[in-house]
Amino acid sequence: MSEVERSGREEVWIEKYRPQTLSDVVGHETIVERLQSYVDRNDLSHMLFAGPAGTGKTTSATAIARELYGDDWQEHFLELNASDERGIDVVRDRIKSFARTSFGGVDYRIIFLDEADALTSDAQSALRRTMEQFSNNVRFIMSCNYSSQIIDPIQSRCAVFRFSPLGDEAVEAEIRHIADEEGIELTDDGVDALVYAAGGDMRKAINGLQAASVSGDVVDEEAVFAITSTARPEVIQGMVQDAIDGDFTAARSQLDDLITDEGIAGGDIIDQLHRSIWEFDVPDEQAVRILDRVGETDYRITEGANERIQLEAMLASLSLDD
Numbered sequence: 001m002s003e004v005e006r007s008g009r010e011e012v013w014i015e016k017y018r019p020q021t022l023s024d025v026v027g028h029e030t031i032v033e034r035l036q037s038y039v040d041r042n043d044l045s046h047m048l049f050a051g052p053a054g055t056g057k058t059t060s061a062t063a064i065a066r067e068l069y070g071d072d073w074q075e076h077f078l079e080l081n082a083s084d085e086r087g088i089d090v091v092r093d094r095i096k097s098f099a100r101t102s103f104g105g106v107d108y109r110i111i112f113l114d115e116a117d118a119l120t121s122d123a124q125s126a127l128r129r130t131m132e133q134f135s136n137n138v139r140f141i142m143s144c145n146y147s148s149q150i151i152d153p154i155q156s157r158c159a160v161f162r163f164s165p166l167g168d169e170a171v172e173a174e175i176r177h178i179a180d181e182e183g184i185e186l187t188d189d190g191v192d193a194l195v196y197a198a199g200g201d202m203r204k205a206i207n208g209l210q211a212a213s214v215s216g217d218v219v220d221e222e223a224v225f226a227i228t229s230t231a232r233p234e235v236i237q238g239m240v241q242d243a244i245d246g247d248f249t250a251a252r253s254q255l256d257d258l259i260t261d262e263g264i265a266g267g268d269i270i271d272q273l274h275r276s277i278w279e280f281d282v283p284d285e286q287a288v289r290i291l292d293r294v295g296e297t298d299y300r301i302t303e304g305a306n307e308r309i310q311l312e313a314m315l316a317s318l319s320l321d322d
């Protein structure tokens with residue numbers, strides 16, 4: 001029985017183990033150092049945190065607020081999602097009412113705007129004016145996956161911090177620590193599988209550990225791959241190898257198993273393929289050709305094309321190469 005069940009309540013580990021201070025944020029030493037110096041001087045600029053999901057953008061923003069405001073931090077920190085389906089006007093209204101309410105002893109408040117890259121350019125321009133209007137008593141921290149989607153006038157008003165995918169060692173250390181705290185038996189191959197499945201996303205790693213621990217006493221490779229909808233790297237490699245060897249039928253049937261039987265999303269298969277190509281035992285020139293196809297397929301899937309058709313087409317084209 002897992003600790004979650006033993007304790008009788010479902011506690012979400014990503015919240016339970018979310019770092020409370022900047023020094024607990026792992027894997028981003030340079031960023032943390034710069035942020036810490038802002039906090040120490042109590043002099044924040046507007047900031048833009050750019051990077052993939054689950055790497056610590058929200059965590060760093062809340063850690064800043066905790067350090068600046070102590071126990072009352074939530075009074076002075078507003079988290080908004082820019083892609084609020086009710087529109088930019090609702091977002092701006094909430095910003096205005098937050099910025100105007102009484103401050104009680106602090107110089108400025110923080111507004112954390114998640115998914116800022118979901119805003120259209122027009123909405124970003126409107127937001128920029130709001131930023132200017134309240135710049136004497138509000139600091140904005142914006143979070144996005146791609147800074148290129150943020151208009152220049154906003155970027156130039158912000159200190160930009162790039163959060164890269166977390167390194168394997170950082171992810172491994174964190175999940176080993178959590179497993180220890182929770183009394184979970186985690187095997188070495190279970191650790192490797194979690195690190196692989198996470199691909200630098202700490203949220204994915206921790207959620208994977210928690211989910212796998214609910215279904216059995218020991219968290220091993222098998223439990224992790226089953227629960228995280230991740231294909232085993234050797235299966236992905238086998239599928240691509242079949243295609244390269246000209247056996248399209250075998251490659252297609254492997255793909256079918258992954259999508260239909262294991263329920264893995266096409267986008268995740270492409271993502272895994274992208275991460276594993278350089279570990280395949282193929283000549284560099286061939287790896288480059290595969291990467292080229294992966295890029296094209298990824299683009300088409302992102303643009304909304306049918307995943308299965310695109311993946312099959314990619315395997316077909318690899319099987320046609322000499």
Ligand SMILES: Nc1ncnc2c1ncn2[C@@H]1O[C@H](COP(=O)(O)OP(=O)(O)OP(=O)(O)O)[C@@H](O)[C@H]1O
Nearest residue numbers: 014017018025026053054055056057058059202203
């Ligand atoms: N650098 C890190 N150090 C320690 N824990 C982390 C780190 N990054 C993420 N985590 C863990 O993962 C969880 C999710 O992270 P967080 O909310 O900060 O991600 P994010 O970068 O804001 O992602 P998104 O873009 O999806 O909002 C946190 O609650 C924390 O448990």
